[in-house]
Amino acid sequence: MVTSPELDRSAILRESAAAGRHLARICFKTGPPTHTGVELEWTVHDADDPARPVDLRRLRAALGRHGPVTLDATSPAEPLRHGGMVTLEPGGQLEISTPPRSSTAALIRATEADIAQVTDLLAAAGLVLGRSGIDPHRRPCPVLETPRYRAMRDAFDRRGTAGRTMMYSTAGLQICLDAGEPDQVEARWAAAHAVGPPLLAVFASADRHAGRRTGWASARMAAWLAIDPARTRPVWVPGQADDDPTATWIRYVLAAPLLCLRRQCGDWAPPPGVTFADWIDGALPDPPTTDDLDYHVSTLFPPVRPRGYLELRYLDAQPGGSWRLPLAVLSALFADPGTVRAAYAIGAPTAHRWSAAARQGLADPELAAAAAELLDLALTALPRLELPGGIHDEIRAGVRRRLAATERGVR
Numbered sequence: 001m002v003t004s005p006e007l008d009r010s011a012i013l014r015e016s017a018a019a020g021r022h023l024a025r026i027c028f029k030t031g032p033p034t035h036t037g038v039e040l041e042w043t044v045h046d047a048d049d050p051a052r053p054v055d056l057r058r059l060r061a062a063l064g065r066h067g068p069v070t071l072d073a074t075s076p077a078e079p080l081r082h083g084g085m086v087t088l089e090p091g092g093q094l095e096i097s098t099p100p101r102s103s104t105a106a107l108i109r110a111t112e113a114d115i116a117q118v119t120d121l122l123a124a125a126g127l128v129l130g131r132s133g134i135d136p137h138r139r140p141c142p143v144l145e146t147p148r149y150r151a152m153r154d155a156f157d158r159r160g161t162a163g164r165t166m167m168y169s170t171a172g173l174q175i176c177l178d179a180g181e182p183d184q185v186e187a188r189w190a191a192a193h194a195v196g197p198p199l200l201a202v203f204a205s206a207d208r209h210a211g212r213r214t215g216w217a218s219a220r221m222a223a224w225l226a227i228d229p230a231r232t233r234p235v236w237v238p239g240q241a242d243d244d245p246t247a248t249w250i251r252y253v254l255a256a257p258l259l260c261l262r263r264q265c266g267d268w269a270p271p272p273g274v275t276f277a278d279w280i281d282g283a284l285p286d287p288p289t290t291d292d293l294d295y296h297v298s299t300l301f302p303p304v305r306p307r308g309y310l311e312l313r314y315l316d317a318q319p320g321g322s323w324r325l326p327l328a329v330l331s332a333l334f335a336d337p338g339t340v341r342a343a344y345a346i347g348a349p350t351a352h353r354w355s356a357a358a359r360q361g362l363a364d365p366e367l368a369a370a371a372a373e374l375l376d377l378a379l380t381a382l383p384r385l386e387l388p389g390g391i392h393d394e395i396r397a398g399v400r401r402r403l404a405a406t407e408r409g410v411r
Helices: 016-026 056-066 104-124 147-157 162-169 185-194 196-202 219-227 245-255 276-280 290-297 320-333 337-350 354-363 365-385 389-410
Strands: 036-042 044-046 085-088 094-097 127-129 172-177 304-306 310-316
Touching: 016 245, 016 276, 016 290, 036 104, 036 320, 056 085, 056 104, 056 127, 094 104, 104 127, 104 320, 147 162, 162 219, 172 320, 185 196, 185 245, 185 304, 185 310, 185 337, 196 310, 196 320, 196 337, 196 354, 196 365, 196 389, 219 310, 219 354, 245 276, 245 290, 276 290, 320 337, 320 365, 320 389, 337 365, 354 365, 354 389, 365 389
Parallel strands: none
Antiparallel strands: 036 094, 036 172, 044 127, 085 094, 172 310, 304 310
C-alpha cells in the first residue's frame, strides 16, 4: 500500500476542520493501484471436541513467540516466516494480517505459507482453525479481556446481544486494495461498496451458530448490522448527495460516538452518546489529539473502511484454502479502471441490500443474478492477475463452482 511521511500524532484538535484535515491526509493514500493485502480470521477449536472452550494458556503455549502482547505481555510478537502478524480477537479468534504484495500470486504464496506455519503451531497443541464465519459449536464467551474489549462490550450491551456475538463468535476475511490514483479513488470507493452485497451473498459461510441454524446466510454480518449503525453502517450509499469519499468519511468519523477513552488505569468507557465532534467542542475535560482521532477511527467498523487503502470487511471467513477465491475475484474486478466501472454497474442496483444479502444469500434472485455477473466478469479478467498455471486453474474451477451456485439461486 502507498505510504506517507510521518504525521504529528500529538497535535491537539480544537476544531472539527483540523480533524478533517488530518483525516484527509491519511484516509486515501493515492498512487498506482498495485498492492493487495489480506487479513484472515478464524475461530479456534479443540481438534477432538470443537465445542470445548479454548483458554488463553493453551493459545499462549501454541503460539509461543508469535503470540500478540494482548495474549502475553512479554511476547516478542515475532512475525511469521513470510511476514504475517498474529493477533487475537476477544473470543479467542486468531487473525493473520499479511504485508501487502505487488502481485496476487505472491500474496497467495506468502499467506499460504504463514497459514501452514500457524496450523502446525496449533496442531502441536491439539488445536485447529475453524471453517466458517461464525462459531458453529459454541455460544459467545469472552476469552481475551482488555480495557478496550470491556468498553466495547459495555457499549454494545446497551443495544442487545449482537455485540457479544460479533466480539466472541465471528470470523471474517478482509481484502485490502489500494485506493488508486487521484482520479480513480471515487470510482474504486463506490465499486468496493457496490459489489459488497452480491459478494457477501455468494461467499456467505455463517448460517449455523452455537449448534443451531440461524435463519441467516451470514449470521456474522447480521451481528455486525445489529450493533450500532453509527459505526457499522456503510459509509457510501447509492444516490447520496455528496459522492466525495473524503468528505463523506470525515462526516462519518466525527458523527460517530466514542467507544473507548484510553486511560492509564480503570474503566475506558466514555460518557454515552458523546461523539468525536462533541469531544472537539469541549464535551470532555481534556481536548483530543490526532492520536485520539486515529484510535477513534480504529473503533469504526463499516463494510468498507479507508485506512489509506480500502479495507473490504464484508466477507465471511472461508473454509480451508477457499479464501483465495474471493481474493482473486476482487483482485480481478479491480484490475483496471474498465473492470472497476463494469463491476460498479453490475453491483449498483443491489448496493443497498446488505441485510437481504446477510439473511437470504443466494436465495435472493436479484443478488444471485448480480453475483453471477460479477463472477463472470472476474473470470474474464482473471488472466490479468498472471497467476501460476496451477493456482490459476484451481481458482478458475472454484469460481466456476460458485458461479453454478449463483445460477441455482437464480432459478
